[in-house]
Amino acid sequence: MSQDIHSEKILILDFGSQYTQLIARRVREAHVYCELHPYDMALDEIKAFAPKGIILSGGPKSVYDEGAPAIAEELFELGVPVLGICYGMQLMSCHFGGEVVPAGKREYGHAELQAQGTPGPLFDGFFVEGKSPVWMSHGDHVEKVPGNFEVVAGTANAPVCAIQNVARNLYGVQFHPEVNHTPRGELLIDRFVRQICDCSGQWTPGQIIEDAVIRIREQVGTDKVILGLSGGVDSSVAATLIHRAIGDQLICVFVDNGLLRLGEGDQVMDTFAENMGVNVIRVDAEQRFLDGLAGVSDPEKKRKIIGGLFVDIFEEEAAKLSDAKWLAQGTIYPDVIESAGAKTGKAHNIKSHHNVGGLPDYMKLSLLEPLRELFKDEVRAVGEEMGLPHAMVWRHPFPGPGLGVRILGEVKKEYADILRRADAIYIEELYRTGHYDKISQAFAVFLPVKSVGVMGDGRTYEYVIALRAVETKDFMTAGWYPLPYAELAHISGRIINEVKGVNRVTYDISSKPPATIEWE
Structure with a gap:
């Protein structure tokens, strides 16, 4: 039996930072599972999630503003390590009696961090000759350090840029270790999740595949599964993973919607049907999609129409298979995060995802989404681990609605x-x-x-x-x-x-x- 790769997990509470997904990716790169949740996640839900550590993200607000985002007061009493980043550090400081004020000079961009005193377990090795370049993005700073915390580092403009309470495993940084502009920042996050939080690093491509195969078999049983195969990375990896789990129970529906790249339909059939032995049904639906999109120029409406037609066609194909109970999709974690943010109002809805936001309530099939916990780079790593061609796995992203959103206006x-x-x-x-x-x-x-x-x-x-x-x-x-x-x-x-x-x-x-x- 595979080990539970979700047993060690980090909770990231999002205060609206543009970098929050990067925090999650850095945690995953340390081979530790994590999830993003809104900052106001209920304490009971946090306890049920049972994280081995918590990271508080940055955010655009000021902690002293009326109605500023806050967290459950008891969060710091759960006994798990906490790392506060930017706004998260300021929030932690205020909670323990510190003071945050507007900075005399705001810092956006590169800064040089100067170590002060003993680095402590989180920062050990982070500084080189007592210094470290970092990326700043803040207009406030900690003026008064809370009791029982010590200052680890500062800059010329912000004397308090890293704090720690080693006894309680509480740490805060004013800079952003998650961005590429902070050299060695990924080492700091790795150190937090692997050493401070004592996670062993079970989240690897091989373990992800093994876990997914077991879960798919348990979830599906002997039912038939249909999957919308587009030829893109996500649907291709999902198809390969499900086929590995249940073999001929998977039936792929390749919808040629007339919005694909040149020769893509034949390539999909060659790769999956002929070379991998996957059961693929090809549906010529070009005219149906063109009719549905006639006269429509708004990109959001086009996405919804395309997503809706995909679902309709899947249902029609499923109806021909009396024992087909599941619709598999290549939904990945950023789709879930962004669509959830749009629904809760806690993030801007830049664009909807046809495989998340476009599913109607009346859909008769149950959803199977084996990739919904994975970021794109993790999907690629899983694909390569399963032996998919490098050129396919590393193909540039292609939108779910295809050329429908690369043709401006009416299609x-x-x-x-x-x-x-x-x-x-x-x-x-x-x-x-x-x-x-x-x-x-x-x-x-x-x-x-x-x-x-x-x-x-x-x-x-x-x-x-x-x-x-x-x-x-x-x-x-x-x-x-x-x-x-x-x-x-x-x-x-x-x-x-x-x-x-x-x-x-x-x-x-x-x-x-x-x-x-x-x-x-």
């Missing part, structure tokens, strides 16, 4: 055909020139506007294609990728010459924020 077959051909040329050139694996995400966007051009001796009035390429560590922030001018010119020339209907190509040089990675 038409003409637009989809133009876009998929242009996108195929773009990706082919990125592979050829060695840029694909250096880029986090690259794709083409169809703009529903026409521009004047000249081809040969004739005037043209045709569509515009925008190219997007970004590099990022976490997809929460991203910078545009600097493709060389010569290669951009070659890609543009190929698209304009080879894709009928396009006479202009642009390159998107917007970063996230303020832009998003996808255009819709």
Whole structure:
């Protein structure tokens, strides 16, 4: 019997920081399971969760503001280690009698931390020659250190940047150890969860697979499962994992919605049906999706329509299988977090997820979501552990609604055909020139506007294609990728010459924020 990989877990209470998911990813990278929950999680729920440690995230508010986010007073009496980050440290300080005030000079960006006194168990090895570069993002600081706490480090602008009460395993940092801009920050989080919280590190790809297989078998029994196979990383890994668990009980439904990349339908069938022996039913639903999207321009409505049609088709296919009881999806943890935040009002709803927010109440199938606890990088690691091709596992992200949200405005077959051909040329050139694996995400966007051009001796009035390429560590922030001018010119020339209907190509040089990675 596999060990329970959820028996050691860290609770992260979210106060609204833009970096909260990064905290969770750093904990997972230390091979320890964790979950994100709102800051106002009830004390009884926290006790039932039984964490081995608690991390309090940062947040945009000030602790002294009226109605500022707070936590159950008894949280610090649970006897488990607590790490407060930024707002979390300030909240901890106030709770134990310290004082937080507006900083005379706010700190945003790089700062140099200077060690003071004995580092203690959490900070041991964090400083090099008594110093450590860190990333700051705060307008308040601790003016008065609470009793029984000692100062570990500070900066020129904020004398109190790291505090500890070793006897009670309470620690606070004003900086953000979870971001890449804090060198050795991941070591601090690793030290907290592995040494301070005494977690052994059971959360590994091999253990995740073994645990998932057992849970799928227990959950499903002898029932049939249908899964919407898109060819993307998440659905491909989910299909492989479920097939490993229950074999022929899995029936994959590949919905060709007319919004896929060039040749993707045949690739999906080759990989899963022919090479892996998975039972895949291919449904030609292009016209159905195009009819449903006719006249619709709003991106949220398009997502809901596409998600709803997927569900309808799954139900129709399931109805042909009298013993199909489960609908499997490639839902991953960020989908769950962001959709939950939208429902509770504790986070901004940037965009809904068709496989989380689009499921109607009347759906007759039960949900099977074997990846819903995993971040994208964990999904990829699990896929490689199971032997999926590296090129498939590390393929750039592709949105669930497909080209439906890469065609701006109304979706038409003409637009989809133009876009998929242009996108195929773009990706082919990125592979050829060695840029694909250096880029986090690259794709083409169809703009529903026409521009004047000249081809040969004739005037043209045709569509515009925008190219997007970004590099990022976490997809929460991203910078545009600097493709060389010569290669951009070659890609543009190929698209304009080879894709009928396009006479202009642009390159998107917007970063996230303020832009998003996808255009819709």
